[in-house]
Amino acid sequence: MTKVKICGLQEPEHIQTAVLAGADAIGFVFAPSKRQISIEKAKELAKFVPEGVLKIGVFVDPTIEELEQIVNVVPLDYVQFHGHETPEYIETCQFPSIKALAVKTVSDVENGSKYNTDYLLFDAPGTDFKGGSGMSFDWKLLQGHGISENRLILAGGLNPSNVGDAINRVKPYMVDVSSGVEVNGRKSNELIKAFIQAVKDEERS
Numbered sequence: 001m002t003k004v005k006i007c008g009l010q011e012p013e014h015i016q017t018a019v020l021a022g023a024d025a026i027g028f029v030f031a032p033s034k035r036q037i038s039i040e041k042a043k044e045l046a047k048f049v050p051e052g053v054l055k056i057g058v059f060v061d062p063t064i065e066e067l068e069q070i071v072n073v074v075p076l077d078y079v080q081f082h083g084h085e086t087p088e089y090i091e092t093c094q095f096p097s098i099k100a101l102a103v104k105t106v107s108d109v110e111n112g113s114k115y116n117t118d119y120l121l122f123d124a125p126g127t128d129f130k131g132g133s134g135m136s137f138d139w140k141l142l143q144g145h146g147i148s149e150n151r152l153i154l155a156g157g158l159n160p161s162n163v164g165d166a167i168n169r170v171k172p173y174m175v176d177v178s179s180g181v182e183v184n185g186r187k188s189n190e191l192i193k194a195f196i197q198a199v200k201d202e203e204r205s
């Protein structure tokens with residue numbers, strides 16, 4: 001089944017809802033964002049994430065020292081980069097990683113081949129911040145560029161109504177959502193459940 005990451009979680013009850021509904025990964029945002037949390041808060045929230053569900057930290061251009069501290073203290077399973085991190089930087093960091101690419105044109109997609117990373121996450125360009133905008137991009141740009149489906153994470157403007165179609169068209173390894181499971185800027189238990197159910201329904205269809 002397509003894996004699901006629910007990103008930008010800030011409250012224990014939403015983590016519990018996501019886990020019970022079957023989320024495979026939880027995202028904590030350390031990058032500048034309206035969803036940014038402190039290292040102490042993340043450490044507390046991490047206690048609600050059981051073994052087997054991945055804890056992924058979202059960063060924009062962190063120093064290696066910052067990264068090491070956060071990965072070890074929370075602790076995190078993966079680091080997800082949304083800034084100007086170079087292929088060399090990602091090799092140096094030595095943590096399991098996801099490189100996010102903001103897609104406007106085909107060359108943004110092609111850029112992915114430069115990175116020696118575990119997964120490539122394709123997202124819409126951010127607006128106020130480097131991600132989590134709730135905007136979508138043209139999924140057709142992902143076609144025919146040799147990105148292995150088992151390395152591809154699709155993000156950007158996904159929600160319970162369009163995620164089935166997205167899976168059907170793109171066939172990603174994982175889908176990632178933040179804004180699409182929020183109401184007035186706060187995560188919604190109902191939308192988290194509906195999103196994960198929509199992924200399951202698509203698998204059965």
Ligand SMILES: O=C(O)c1ccccc1NCC(=O)[C@H](O)[C@H](O)COP(=O)(O)O
Nearest residue numbers: 007033130131132133134156157178179
């Ligand atoms: O979510 C944020 O606020 C954020 C801020 C800065 C960099 C990355 C950020 N989020 C990363 C994610 O993994 C989001 O889930 C992804 O961008 C999709 O967001 P959305 O379009 O809101 O579903």
